[in-house]
Amino acid sequence: xxxxxxxxxxxxxxxxxxxxxxxxxxxxxxxxxxxxxxxxxxxxxxxxxxxxxxxxxxxxxxxxxxxxxxxxxxxxxxxxxxxxxxxxxxxxxxxxxxxxxxxxxxxxxxxxxxxxxxxxxxx
Numbered sequence: 711x712x713x714x715x716x717x718x719x720x721x722x723x724x725x726x727x728x729x730x731x732x733x734x735x736x737x738x739x740x741x742x743x744x745x746x747x748x749x750x751x752x753x754x755x756x757x758x759x760x761x762x763x764x765x766x767x768x769x770x771x772x773x774x775x776x777x778x779x780x781x782x783x784x785x786x787x788x789x790x791x792x793x794x795x796x797x798x799x800x801x802x803x804x805x806x807x808x809x810x811x812x813x814x815x816x817x818x819x820x821x822x823x824x825x826x827x828x829x830x831x832x833x
Contacts, residue, residue, distance in 0.1 A: 733786060733813065735779035738766065738804045744833060749802065753828035755818060761833055764808040767818070772796060775803045785815040792821055 741749075745766050748758050756768040767788060769775065773795040780787045786809050807816070817824055 732808070732810055733779065733781055734806075734808045735777065735788065736806055737777065738806050741766070741804050745804075748831050748833070750829060751800070751802070755825060755827050757816070757827050757830045759830070759832045760806075764806055765816075767805045767807055769803045769805075769818075769820075770800045771803060772798055772800050777803075777805055779807075781810075781813060784813055785817055786813045787817045787819060789822075790818065790820045 745758050745760070749756065749768050751770065753768075754770050756766075758766040758768065760766060769790055771790075771792050773792040776791045776793070778789040778791075780789065786807070788805070788807070790803075809816075818827070819825070
């Protein structure tokens with residue numbers, strides 16, 4: 711009986727490890743100079759890949775931005791909710807995204823609407 715319980719526990723542990731995601735997404739306050747040099751302020755949404763480790767997602771907006779990340783299958787969805795839109799200066803919002811190799815699609819949604827990247831740069 712103990713062997714069966716141990717076997718079930720090990721199988722559960724292995725399956726849990728296989729399904730775990732190592733994706734991360736966080737806002738960046740101090741953008742490295744090498745990345746900032748590639749930012750185009752005329753573009754709304756950019757992706758700047760950091761040597762294959764991850765990507766800087768740069769989003770320009772004149773409102774307050776709240777960000778969230780969801781993963782499903784091979785897709786990573788970045789949800790950007792913009793509030794308090796005003797006629798003020800456009801602000802740069804920069805995030806750092808690291809994904810699992812199984813994620814090969816990045817969908818960015820602004821207030822629920824998917825938008826394409828204006829530019830993708832590989833450093």
